[in-house]
Amino acid sequence: MMERWNPAIGDTLPEVERGPISRGTLALFAGASNDHVLLHIDSDYAKAAGMPDVFAQGMLVMAYLGHLLTSTIRQEDIVSWKVRFVAITPVHATVRCSGVVRDIVGRGGERCAVLDIAARIGDGRIVLSGEALIALP
Amino acid sequence: MTAQAFDRALIGRRSEPSVVRVDTAQLKFFAKATDQRDPVYFDEAAARAAGHRAIPVPPTFAFSLSNAAPEQAAYGLVQVRADVRYLLHAEQGFNHYATLYAEDEVTITTQILDLYEKKGGALRFIAQRTDLANKAGILCIECDSTFVLRAPAPGA
Numbered sequence: 001m002m003e004r005w006n007p008a009i010g011d012t013l014p015e016v017e018r019g020p021i022s023r024g025t026l027a028l029f030a031g032a033s034n035d036h037v038l039l040h041i042d043s044d045y046a047k048a049a050g051m052p053d054v055f056a057q058g059m060l061v062m063a064y065l066g067h068l069l070t071s072t073i074r075q076e077d078i079v080s081w082k083v084r085f086v087a088i089t090p091v092h093a094t095v096r097c098s099g100v101v102r103d104i105v106g107r108g109g110e111r112c113a114v115l116d117i118a119a120r121i122g123d124g125r126i127v128l129s130g131e132a133l134i135a136l137p
Numbered sequence: 138m139t140a141q142a143f144d145r146a147l148i149g150r151r152s153e154p155s156v157v158r159v160d161t162a163q164l165k166f167f168a169k170a171t172d173q174r175d176p177v178y179f180d181e182a183a184a185r186a187a188g189h190r191a192i193p194v195p196p197t198f199a200f201s202l203s204n205a206a207p208e209q210a211a212y213g214l215v216q217v218r219a220d221v222r223y224l225l226h227a228e229q230g231f232n233h234y235a236t237l238y239a240e241d242e243v244t245i246t247t248q249i250l251d252l253y254e255k256k257g258g259a260l261r262f263i264a265q266r267t268d269l270a271n272k273a274g275i276l277c278i279e280c281d282s283t284f285v286l287r288a289p290a291p292g293a
Contacts, residue, residue: 001188018172025170032163032170034204037221049222050289058226059200063171066196070175075193075236082230082281130230 004137005073007113011101016068019094021056026091029060056089061119061128068097068117073134079112083130093121099132111136143252143261147216151248155206161239164192167201181239194237199278200229202237203245203267212247213265219286227262228283235277242272250281261286 019025026040035057038045046054062083069078089095099117106112112133119128161181168179176183177193184192194202203210214221237243251264267280 025172028166028170032167033198033201034163034210035201036204036207037224039222039224045222058229059197060171062229063167063195063197067171067173067175069196070178075196076233078196078233080230080232081196082228084228085226088225 002074004077005113005134006137007101007104009101009104013068013072013099013115016064016071016097017094018064018067018097020092021060021089021095023054023091025060026054026056029057029063033057033059035059051088052090054091056091056093058085058089058128061085061089061095064095065097065117065119065128065130068099069132069134077135079107079133079135081117081130081132083117083128085127086129087125087127089119089121089127093127095127096120102131104136107133142258143217143254145252147213147249148252149249150216152209152212152246154244154246155209156242156244157202157205159194159202159237159239159241159243161192163201163205164194164198164239167195167198189236189238191238191240194239194241196231196233197229199231199237199267199269199280200282202243202269203247203280206245209245209247209267212267213249213252213263213282214284216249217252217261217263219263219284220289223287223289225285225287226282227285228264228281230281232279232281233277234279235271235275237269237271237277243277244270244272244274259288 103114
């Protein structure tokens with residue numbers, strides 16, 4: 001069984017890289033996630049809606065951020081987490097996920113780590129940015 | 138075309154519940170589609186060896202469960218009659234209270250939290266919270282979604 005994570009302020013999670021995100025990835029994720037929004041899987045539809053091409057589902061990239069967390073942290077220790085989708089992740093992008101402990105706080109008698117998390121694409125541009133609250137031993 | 142202002146009377150409105158089952162095959166498909174490398178999320182034996190009673194629902198799959206009941210995932214969008222061609226996901230959060238597992242029966246409800254506009258109505262935001270409860274009626278996950286409708290390009 002995975003040991004409970006017990007970091008100090010400033011500690012980082014091992015980075016996770018996923019992709020490049022192909023059109024096939026987008027189609028598989030649409031089916032696997034029950035997300036039938038055509039902007040991600042039909043380039044004709046995306047262009048008619050004013051987009052340059054299909055682009056990644058935000059939830060695909062958030063799933064990669066989930067891998068970042070669960071690679072090191074027991075899932076049941078994730079109290080809450082949230083992200084803002086700050087930029088579109090284009091098709092063919094490679095995504096790098098990172099996280100750093102910003103603070104350690106008390107919450108309802110429990111010690112928790114506050115993590116800043118982010119997903120970046122090729123040139124370092126942030127596409128998802130957010131935070132996670134992790135229960136500590 | 139100028140988008141219609143939101144009817145703020147919709148804020149607070151709540152959906153009728155939907156019941157979905159967490160399909161094991163769907164969890165395995167989700168793991169494949171997301172390039173999941175941890176077998177706990179696609180192999181029953183690995184999940185049990187890690188102390189789980191079945192394959193756990195991974196973080197973010199709660200959103201896919203609500204998509205399995207489109208009347209929940211799209212609740213706010215349908216209530217405001219959103220044109221999904223101009224839809225983007227703005228923010229997403231999850232509050233975890235208990236883990237859901239493969240083959241669990243999940244009851245899902247959605248409430249509209251807020252409706253607001255920015256940039257003189259060019260960006261219109263829909264915030265909703267989807268609750269996922271297990272068969273015992275215990276709230277397991279809150280799934281907070283904010284969607285944005287961008288204005289169509291001129292001439293579109």
